[in-house]
Amino acid sequence: MNNLLMEVENEIAVVTINRPKSLNALNSETLAELDQCFSEISRRKDIRVVILTGSGEKSFVAGADISEMVNASPAEGRQMGLLAKEAFLKLETMPQVTIAAVNGYALGGGCEISMACDIRVAAENARFAQPETGLGILPGFGGTQRLSRLVGKGRAKELIFTCDQIDAEEAYRIGLANKVVPQAELIDYCKKMASKIMSKGSYAVSLAKEAINTGMDTDLSSGLTLEADLFGLAFSTEDKKEGMTAFLEKRKADLKDF
Numbered sequence: 001m002n003n004l005l006m007e008v009e010n011e012i013a014v015v016t017i018n019r020p021k022s023l024n025a026l027n028s029e030t031l032a033e034l035d036q037c038f039s040e041i042s043r044r045k046d047i048r049v050v051i052l053t054g055s056g057e058k059s060f061v062a063g064a065d066i067s068e069m070v071n072a073s074p075a076e077g078r079q080m081g082l083l084a085k086e087a088f089l090k091l092e093t094m095p096q097v098t099i100a101a102v103n104g105y106a107l108g109g110g111c112e113i114s115m116a117c118d119i120r121v122a123a124e125n126a127r128f129a130q131p132e133t134g135l136g137i138l139p140g141f142g143g144t145q146r147l148s149r150l151v152g153k154g155r156a157k158e159l160i161f162t163c164d165q166i167d168a169e170e171a172y173r174i175g176l177a178n179k180v181v182p183q184a185e186l187i188d189y190c191k192k193m194a195s196k197i198m199s200k201g202s203y204a205v206s207l208a209k210e211a212i213n214t215g216m217d218t219d220l221s222s223g224l225t226l227e228a229d230l231f232g233l234a235f236s237t238e239d240k241k242e243g244m245t246a247f248l249e250k251r252k253a254d255l256k257d258f
Helices: 028-043 074-093 109-115 143-151 153-162 168-174 183-198 202-215 220-234 238-248
Strands: 004-009 012-017 049-054 059-061 097-102 105-107 119-123 127-129 179-181
Touching (some): 004 028, 012 028, 059 097, 059 109, 074 109, 109 127, 109 143, 119 168, 119 183, 127 168, 143 153, 179 183, 202 238
Parallel strands (some): 012 049, 059 105, 097 119, 105 127, 119 179
């Protein structure tokens, strides 16, 4: 791929958006490569956690590529939005846990792709914003939908209407970031978090992810029914037997299922 790098080690994939000259901005080619990459990862059994980051120390993803969009027609703009929709949905719904290692600017499409990840860990220099209305458009890669689900409708409207940038600590305060760490420690911190998650029942984690994601978009009763169904499904695994037996025997569980 021209714009992505991927390294897999110890069942952790580090995917790096690699367009440093444009601060890792998302153009159509990069979106298509992300879609292909996420499709491949979702099928791989040797990957249990994905860490998504940007190249360099200044920018995670500085947004969509304005130079591509400036002369785009309405149909081309919609097509770009749909391309991002499909890629980001694959990121959001893959069975693996996904962690955004936000190593700098996460503006526009950068904020939006980070929100499609399960967890966001921000470097101290990270800055988040949805600046699209200042360009005469609106967020088109999920910002109007995911931001309000994460931080609430009123705060999302404020950020989208004003285009204000917020720093990592403010993102943490409002729930947009899960953790804030020094930039030099960012990837190592994310890998340690990944290892901790992988010590749990991976299949159980993937079922919990499905229950949370689906439940957010349905009524409480339907969400609780889904949770009960997936709870029952987890009882079919060796991990359930091993985890509960280890608890009763007061030893560390050896959980393996995915």
